[in-house]
Amino acid sequence: MKRVSVDIGGTFTDCFVAWDQRYIESKALTTHHNLALGFNEALQSACRELEISERELLSQVDSVRYATTLGTNALIQRKGPRLGLLTTAGFRASVPLSRAKGYGTGLDHKRQMDVPNAQRPEPLVPIPMILEVRERIDFDGQIVMPLDEEDLRLKLRQLVDKGAETLVVVLANSVVNPAHEQRIREIFLEEYPAHLLGAIPMLLSHQVAGRKGEYVRAMSTIMDGYLHQVMYHGLGTLELNLRNAGYEKPMQVNHNSGGMAQLNSTDALQTMHSGPVSGIAASEHLALQTSLGNIVATDMGGTSFDIGIVVEGGVKHYDFNPVIERWMVSVPMVHLVTLGAGGGSICSYDRMFSTVRVGPDSAGSDPGPACYDRGGLAPTVTDADLLLGYLDPGNYAGGHIQLNVRRARQAYEDLADALDMSEVEVAKLVRQTVDANMANGIATELRTRGYEPSAFTILAYGGNGPLHACGIARALGVSRILAPPFASVFSAVGGGNMSQLHIHEMNSWTVLFDANQQRFFEDYARFNASVEALEQRGRDDLLRQGFSDTDIRYRLELDMRYGNQRVQTAVVTDLHRIHSSQDVLRLIEQFHTRYGERFGKGSQAPEAGVRVNTIRVCAYVEHAGVAFGDILPAAVTLAPPDPVGKRTCHFVGYAQGLETAVYDDAALAVGTSIDGPAIVVTRATTYLVEPGWRLQAAAQNAVWFMRRDN
Structure with a gap:
């Protein structure tokens, strides 16, 4: 297997190259103005290690896969086109009203509670750019009012005259009957052929989101339209960069659904958060190939701290109405919780509690932390780690970045004055705060889903994960934590392991058991036709990309519920068609079991009836991935090698600095055991072993952190 996978983060661009039996990891600073530059630098670093030219490598790999932050940056910076929205008459206020929750959606609990200062986000579609068309389709797909085509032509001219660069069409119940949305596109092309206006995109909501829910479907389509041009040009630039370097195959793009597809089969919205989701995909493969059981995936990079859950057997949690930035959308996405707790998170003075606040703002890669000496002035978590002695100023990020201790100390002067502490004491407080924030995030995510942290193996990866692993474990109250293989580029590893995958879904009113009439579902042909239609859409996607039908x-996944309960439970079933009452009973039993696992045995309520609200089909083609070895702690431990140096480090709970041994890559030989305090510095990352903890190296440079008494 020869493959390149890339995770373009807010601070670093991570690159992972699988070259037969060799695995190479490399990093470069993300170049937001042109993502191809950061990718080229990271790839060139890997090529030097392989002693091969970039052109020769790209001519031999089977694929190049990208996870990118382009969409995230475009939303934050509002770098999108001027949108025009056409909607059903009477629904013009749906998007501005945002279900009466727009002021708080996407904010943390503290800011949601601050109602007097609540502000809605700047709209992606200004109200004057929302126009109504006369038409109406009912819930069952019947045409109640035909489309007024003359009125439509007038509204199209008005939007174009107002400068619309992208048009979005969201009609009521179009997921049941898309005829009017399709007709609107036909009329638009009649009125404004491509040779008159150029390529003005028009997005139809039923093609973006297949479920009912007018607001979330509208926001999904609006966001897709807003990101369309940015993604098209940005990813197009990356693809041209590959072409110029000799890569002739289609470029692959990672999706937030946990799969990937070629660029020509990727919607802009599917790329949001694709980097962190790739890390969860890598955790899933690790769980399937090893004996780790339940896993919490935690990715601490330069900008954020991302949390995902993979329960035993490699089953991920999904969000079917995730919140992206400040808006709720209707696309299946691997469940992810993001905290503003990365290495570049900015630290400030909290006047109310006379302490420090960490994040959510980040210094990113430009200008970056103050110690990068690139113009950053605000104190960050990375500056604190440097002041505490954990980072080597001359050997950070493989020696590509020289850290300036004086700049870091200057950045902390104002905080030190405000708190009446020394800069080192403030840095320890920052360290304690950020580790506690991350631990609280993990505990909250697990316990709200009915899990205890002690039942999970916690993975600490990303550029800063191994540096904060002991602090997170201490604050969380767990006795061991794992930095997985290739920890600093683990999300890029996951991107290389993803399958080609497309998810299609549709609303369905399928009553498997009618409690009022005491009847079971009998319209098997309708259900089977819906599944077949979704399979066909996925099949067409994959056939278009050159895959064989075989x-x-x-x-098949079904969103099911008891009666009129609001809570839906996703049920994965191998029963792809219904042919008899026994099949119906089997589906109900699978739902019964899954509901009990989620909400507790005895909570089921079949007497209320059983309904299927959504039918979802994942069409995929599996690919060979990175094979993880046995990464459990070795039975026989080895003494550590001689340290390459020593330096004074400062730790939470210790008033004075402690002499700390420093090791290089040789300390990661399988079975090596090192008691803290100690630091292991590799080309890719830094492993910090705090006092009272022990590091034990496993296969493929995996590292366990365990309390000394274990």
């Missing part, structure tokens, strides 16, 4: 596999 390679395509399908996974």
Whole structure:
């Protein structure tokens, strides 16, 4: 297997190259103005290690896969086109009203409670750019009012005259009957052929989101339209960069659904958060190939701290109405919780509690932390780690970045004055705060889902994960934590392991058991036709990308509920068609079991009836991935090698600095055991072993951190 996978983060661009039996990891600062530059630098670093030219490498790999922050940056910076929205008459206020929750959606609990200062986000579609068209389709797909085509032509002219660069169409119940949305596109092309206006995109909501829910479907389509041009040009630039370097195959893009696809089969919205989701995908593969059981994936990079859950057997949690930035959308996305707790998170003075606040703002890669000496002035977590002695100023990020201790100390002067502490004492407080924030995030995510942290193996990866692993474990109250193989680029590893995958879904009113009439579902043909239609859409996606029909596999998921309960439970079933009452009973039993696992045995309520609200089909083609070895702690431990140096480090709970041994890559030989305090500095990352903890190296440079008494 020869493959390149890239995770373009807010601070670093991570690159992972699988070259037969060799695995190479490299990093470069993300170049936001042109992502190809950061990618080229990271790839060139890997090529030097392989002693091969960039052109020769790209001519031999089977694929190049990208996870990118382009969409995230475009939303934050509001770098999108002027949108025009066409909606059903009477629904013009749906998007501005935002379900009466727009002031708090996407904010943390503290800011949601601050109602007097609540502000809605700047709209992606200004109200004057929202126009109504006369038409109406009912819940069952019947046309109640035909489309007024003359009125439509007038509204199209008005939006174009107002400067619309992208048009979005969101009609009521179009997921049941898309005829009017399709007709609107036909009329638009009649009125404004491409040779008159150029390529003005028009997005239809039923093609973006397949479920009912007018607001979330509208926001999904609006966001997709807002990101369309940015993603098209940004990813197009990356693809041209590959072409110029000799890569001739289609570029692959990682999706937030946990799969990937070629660029021509990727919607802009599918790329949001694709980097962190790739890390969860890598955790899933690790769980399937090892005996780790339940896993919490935690990715601490330069900008954020991302948390995901993979329960035993490699089953991920999904969000079907995730919140992206400040808006709720309707696309299946691997469940992810993001905290503003990265290495570049900015630290400030909290006047109310006379302490420090960490994040959510970040210094990113430009200008970056103050110690990068690139113009950053605000104190960050990385500056604190440097002041505490954990980082080597001359050997950070493989020696590519020289850290300036004086700049870090200057950045902390104002905080030190405000708190009446020394800069080192403030840095310890920052360290304690950020570790506690991350631990609280993990505990909250697990316990709200009915899990205890002690039942999970916690993975600490990303550029800063191994540096904060002991602090997170201490604050969380767990006795061991794992830095997985290739920890600093683990999300890029996951991107390389993803399958080609497309998810299609539709609303369905399928009553498997009618409690009022005491009847079971009998319209098997309708249900089977819906599944077949979704399979066909996924099949078409994959056939278009050059795959054989025989390679395509399908996974059927049903969103089910008891009676009129608001809570839906996703059920994965191998029963792809219903042919008898026994099949119906089997589906109900699978739902019964899954509901009990989620909410507790005895909580089921079949007497209320059983309904299927959504039918979802995942069409995928599996690919060979990175094989993880046995990464459990070795039975026989080895003494550590001689340290390459010593330096004074400062730790939470210790008033004075402690002499700390420093090791290089040789300390990661399988079975090596090192008691803290100690630091292991590799080309890719830094492993910090705090006092009272022990590091034990496992296969593929995996590292366990364990309390000394274990």
